[in-house]
Amino acid sequence: MKPENANATTPRSCEWAERPKLERGNATDRKSMPEPPPALLGAASLFLDFDGTLIEIAERPDAVTVSARLARVMQRLLVGLQGRVAVISGRPAEQVGALLGQPIPIVGSHGLEFGGDLARLGKGSRPPALVEALAAMRALASGRPELLVEDKPFGVALHYRQCPAAEAECCTLAEELAARHGLQVQPGKMMIEVRAPGGDKGTAIRTLMRETPFAQGTPVFMGDDLTDEPGFAAAADLGGAGILVGETRPSLARYRLGGVAAALAWLESGVAQNA
Numbered sequence: 001m002k003p004e005n006a007n008a009t010t011p012r013s014c015e016w017a018e019r020p021k022l023e024r025g026n027a028t029d030r031k032s033m034p035e036p037p038p039a040l041l042g043a044a045s046l047f048l049d050f051d052g053t054l055i056e057i058a059e060r061p062d063a064v065t066v067s068a069r070l071a072r073v074m075q076r077l078l079v080g081l082q083g084r085v086a087v088i089s090g091r092p093a094e095q096v097g098a099l100l101g102q103p104i105p106i107v108g109s110h111g112l113e114f115g116g117d118l119a120r121l122g123k124g125s126r127p128p129a130l131v132e133a134l135a136a137m138r139a140l141a142s143g144r145p146e147l148l149v150e151d152k153p154f155g156v157a158l159h160y161r162q163c164p165a166a167e168a169e170c171c172t173l174a175e176e177l178a179a180r181h182g183l184q185v186q187p188g189k190m191m192i193e194v195r196a197p198g199g200d201k202g203t204a205i206r207t208l209m210r211e212t213p214f215a216q217g218t219p220v221f222m223g224d225d226l227t228d229e230p231g232f233a234a235a236a237d238l239g240g241a242g243i244l245v246g247e248t249r250p251s252l253a254r255y256r257l258g259g260v261a262a263a264l265a266w267l268e269s270g271v272a273q274n275a
């Protein structure tokens, strides 16, 4: 699924902007999304989104914490899958690494930023126009503490979780900025971002699957958000599967788990069965 036409129309909501692509991409019928079998994990090259998949989404992106349970799961996955596990997040790679505190390969910034030992695989450049985009978002949020502007390595994001009524104006501004500066709109859960174009979580998975040790496994990608749909598509294209975490919705994932707790339980169960 390519992020084409992201700038073509002004969305009524951020989610609306992505929905037609899912319909075109033969999204899985919501009635046919079973839980993934635990055996799926044994031969997997496992790619994991972070927020909303491994940790609950917080009111502010800087308000999350990594539980001892998650740290333990990640350690066991690294050993059990012989290194075939990576986190692919919309956050900056360095930030995810600091939160996890473990030597796990991380791709940040929605697939644009290969962190740590993966840096040789590519690191995008920050578009100069983000200076103006950041100023415009800060102007919109000025005097409105319920709107949070986040400056990221390859994008700037507007979070309206604490003010859902501001969705339309946030999305309209993002669309205008993207159209004016050749940036890509990246909708997410109660946020919208404009970022450097050219990559997504799907391209990140395709890149990693050409590398050792990932090439020795079958790609499985777990994610919760619209930004994860290209990752679900890539995993399926490469003979694997996507696992949607959260409520049912049209998705290119084959399987579904009900939320973060269910995702962690499935990982724990799978790593125990496949150890």
Ligand SMILES: [Mg+2]
Pocket (backbone or CB within 6 Å): 049, 050, 051, 052, 053, 223, 224, 225
């Ligand atoms: Mg997420």
